[in-house]
Amino acid sequence: MGDLFSNLSLGFGVAASLGGLGYCLLGVTLGTLVGVLPGIGTMATLAMLLPITFHVEPNFALIMLAGIYYGAAYGGSTASILLNLPGTATSAVTGLDGYPMAQKGQAGVALFITAIASCVGSLFGVVLLSLFSAPLARVALQFGPQEYFSLMFLGLIAASLVGSGKSVRSLAAVTLGLALGLVGLDLNSGAARFTFGVTEFYDGLPLVAVAIGLFGLPEIIANAGRTVKSSVSSKDISFRSMLPSRDQWRKSGMPMLRGSSIGAFFGALPGTGGVVATFISYAAEKKLSRHPEEFGKGAIEGVAAPEAANNAAVQAAFIPTLSLGIPGDPVMAIMLGVMMVHGILPGPSVITDSPDLFWGLVVSFIIGNIFLLILNLPLIGLWVRILSIPYNLLFPVIVAFVCIGIYSVNYQVMDLFVLLGFGFLGWGMKALNFEVAPLLLGFVLGPMMEENFRRALVVANGEVSTFITRPISGVIMVITFMIIGWFIYQGTRQTMAGRSQKV
Amino acid sequence: MLKSLIDRREDLIAGLVTAGLGAFILVEAVGYRLGTMRSMGPGYFPMLLAVLMCLLGAGLILLSKPEPQNDDSLPPPIADRRGVFLVTAAFLAFALMIERVGLVPSVTVAVFLSALANRNTKLGVAVILAFGTAAVCWFIFSFALGLQIKAFG
Numbered sequence: 001m002g003d004l005f006s007n008l009s010l011g012f013g014v015a016a017s018l019g020g021l022g023y024c025l026l027g028v029t030l031g032t033l034v035g036v037l038p039g040i041g042t043m044a045t046l047a048m049l050l051p052i053t054f055h056v057e058p059n060f061a062l063i064m065l066a067g068i069y070y071g072a073a074y075g076g077s078t079a080s081i082l083l084n085l086p087g088t089a090t091s092a093v094t095g096l097d098g099y100p101m102a103q104k105g106q107a108g109v110a111l112f113i114t115a116i117a118s119c120v121g122s123l124f125g126v127v128l129l130s131l132f133s134a135p136l137a138r139v140a141l142q143f144g145p146q147e148y149f150s151l152m153f154l155g156l157i158a159a160s161l162v163g164s165g166k167s168v169r170s171l172a173a174v175t176l177g178l179a180l181g182l183v184g185l186d187l188n189s190g191a192a193r194f195t196f197g198v199t200e201f202y203d204g205l206p207l208v209a210v211a212i213g214l215f216g217l218p219e220i221i222a223n224a225g226r227t228v229k230s231s232v233s234s235k236d237i238s239f240r241s242m243l244p245s246r247d248q249w250r251k252s253g254m255p256m257l258r259g260s261s262i263g264a265f266f267g268a269l270p271g272t273g274g275v276v277a278t279f280i281s282y283a284a285e286k287k288l289s290r291h292p293e294e295f296g297k298g299a300i301e302g303v304a305a306p307e308a309a310n311n312a313a314v315q316a317a318f319i320p321t322l323s324l325g326i327p328g329d330p331v332m333a334i335m336l337g338v339m340m341v342h343g344i345l346p347g348p349s350v351i352t353d354s355p356d357l358f359w360g361l362v363v364s365f366i367i368g369n370i371f372l373l374i375l376n377l378p379l380i381g382l383w384v385r386i387l388s389i390p391y392n393l394l395f396p397v398i399v400a401f402v403c404i405g406i407y408s409v410n411y412q413v414m415d416l417f418v419l420l421g422f423g424f425l426g427w428g429m430k431a432l433n434f435e436v437a438p439l440l441l442g443f444v445l446g447p448m449m450e451e452n453f454r455r456a457l458v459v460a461n462g463e464v465s466t467f468i469t470r471p472i473s474g475v476i477m478v479i480t481f482m483i484i485g486w487f488i489y490q491g492t493r494q495t496m497a498g499r500s501q502k503v
Numbered sequence: 504m505l506k507s508l509i510d511r512r513e514d515l516i517a518g519l520v521t522a523g524l525g526a527f528i529l530v531e532a533v534g535y536r537l538g539t540m541r542s543m544g545p546g547y548f549p550m551l552l553a554v555l556m557c558l559l560g561a562g563l564i565l566l567s568k569p570e571p572q573n574d575d576s577l578p579p580p581i582a583d584r585r586g587v588f589l590v591t592a593a594f595l596a597f598a599l600m601i602e603r604v605g606l607v608p609s610v611t612v613a614v615f616l617s618a619l620a621n622r623n624t625k626l627g628v629a630v631i632l633a634f635g636t637a638a639v640c641w642f643i644f645s646f647a648l649g650l651q652i653k654a655f656g
Contacts, residue, residue, distance in 0.1 A: 052648065055648055168559055168562050168563050168566065171559055172521045172556060172559040172560065175525075175552050175555050175559065176524060176556065179528050179549060179552045179556070182548065182549055182552075186535075186545035188545070189536065191535055191536070191544075193531075193545055193549065194528075194531060217590075217594075220590060221586055221587050221590045221591075222586075224586035224590050224617070224620040225583050225585065225586040225620065225622065393618075393624070393628070393632060395620075395621075396593075396613075396618040396620075396632055396636065397614065397632070399593050399594070399613055399617040400597075400610045400613050400614050400617075400636050400637075401640075403594065403597040403598075403610075403613055404606070404610070404644055404650075407597075407601060407652070408644075408650050408651075408652065411652075413598050413599075413601065413602055416594060416597065416598035416601075417598060419594065420591065420594050420595065420598075423594075432513065432516060432517045432520065433513060433517065450548040453543075453548060454543045454547075457540055457541065457543065458541065458542060461541055462539065462541035464540070495566075
């Protein structure tokens with residue numbers, strides 16, 4: 001326990017320094033901004049800001065990037081509640097009951113509860129992060145290649161099967177991602193693989209260009225022709241109208257706690273994240289409620305629980321990322337990429353080797369959440385006014401910043417073509433009903449997975465059974481195959497039910 | 504028979520594309536040294552992935568289901584042709600210009616082209632936005648951050 005306090009004070013020294021506070025505030029403000037504005041996702045924002053992060057100390061760069069990530073999780077609900085246009089994918093569920101509340105004239109209360117629930121969820125996640133990351137990393141230091149391979153295997157299987165409803169497609173996307181991750185020189189033999197004579201590909205495909213191409217570009221293109229006029233005036237929302245009644249407080253307390261636990265669980269599992277957590281927590285509240293018929297018509301529980309879940313998931317996602325070096329979602333993959341640019345090798349040794357980075361980040365989460373409460377409660381009117389900026393003037397500027405951001409990573413024109421190529425890949429995948437998130441996870445994990453697979457089999461003399469016979473790896477593999485078995489069982493049962501219905 | 508194929512076309516195309524990509528990777532992978540289980544060559548892991556992709560593609564084809572017929576409640580959000588064309592052109596223009604003529608002209612052209620992707624943006628507005636953004640980008644990236652990009656050719 002004393003350890004924890006000395007660590008936290010170390011982190012406080014980093015996060016509460018002038019630079020730490022400044023970059024944290026900048027990050028959460030930008031995060032809220034992009035969260036509020038529909039049509040600009042977290043990924044595109046990260047791409048725009050990458051050039052800045054290369055010029056800043058890694059501690060501060062990560063504090064800022066993380067701030068954008070959880071700030072967007074706060075802000076995303078604003079557009080969702082006021083306009084029924086979710087600013088981020090994770091806030092879509094909040095709109096289910098938040099928008100009806102706004103139509104009933106309770107927009108202020110919905111926004112207030114959202115901010116409180118976000119804060120509760122975030123702090124819940126931060127507590128778990130500070131309690132469990134260090135012990136988990138200590139265990140992970142003894143992992144061999146078998147354990148690493150099994151963990152990544154579990155993560156990818158969970159990412160493709162849980163919550164997508166298109167399991168075969170997601171598995172195919174993961175596999176393609178793994179293969180794309182292998183492009184470049186093979187570290188063991190020096191052979192150039194899948195480079196087709198392009199020397200720029202020898203170091204592998206550029207992560208940032210791939211990620212922004214897959215996520216940001218289709219988003220920009222899909223929204224390019226859109227003009228939405230906002231009908232909300234900031235005068236509608238006074239601070240007094242935001243305060244919930246005592247009954248509303250009472251109703252939303254337990255949902256926030258349940259949402260936080262559900263969110264933290266799915267956030268910490270690599271591969272699943274905020275989107276799954278919000279849907280499950282919403283469904284759970286509806287099931288537990290004594291008046292489920294009110295859901296969808298403005299039930300305050302339906303706002304509080306998913307919002308807490310979303311933010312808890314965002315914070316908990318840092319647990320596997322920082323303690324194991326395994327990114328749980330695309331944003332985390334970018335964060336790991338930034339760490340590598342600064343020469344920090346992600347993995348269990350980060351916490352012990354750069355405690356100032358880890359604990360500085362943890363403390364900055366607490367500070368950032370306080371900033372966000374201020375930004376989202378007294379200053380909510382400002383964000384509502386920003387919703388009325390015409391998007392057609394905004395996105396050309398985004399295009400320019402994305403171009404410069406991608407180019408400045410390596411100063412290679414080829415990266416811009418990779419960006420466009422993956423933009424079209426992402427667009428084509430969407431057209432064929434594939435999801436792109438599993439592909440990116442596979443892409444990031446590809447080289448690590450192959451490396452550990454090869455090393456494990458060298459150590460075990462070519463015996464594949466080594467993944468089962470080592471105790472920790474064996475347990476992980478059993479869990480993985482239980483998930484696979486469950487989905488095959490579910491799938492065949494549905495097909496059978498479908499057949500018998502036809503007959 | 505043909506009708507049932509058309510009903511399932513989304514799954515069938517997805518399966519064929521997956522299996523095709525798998526086959527392509529397989530052909531490439533077996534061109535590298537495979538090695539043995541004990542000491543794998545550069546081709547081994549990609550070969551496993553390629554085989555898996557072919558199987559998954561076959562799975563998609565075998566498990567293909569007819570698409571739900573009257574599902575017009577949510578039309579897919581695919582942009583109009585003008586938007587796709589002009590935004591692509593903006594990125595291409597930036598890529599082709601940045602090393603030849605420098606930051607300011609590239610940003611001007613990229614912003615101008617992408618601004619026109621929206622039908623409601625007037626020509627004059629697009630021009631002002633393009634020059635304004637270029638000036639701001641010059642200030643932030645060349646002047647304040649000192650990126651290694653020439654401002655002008």
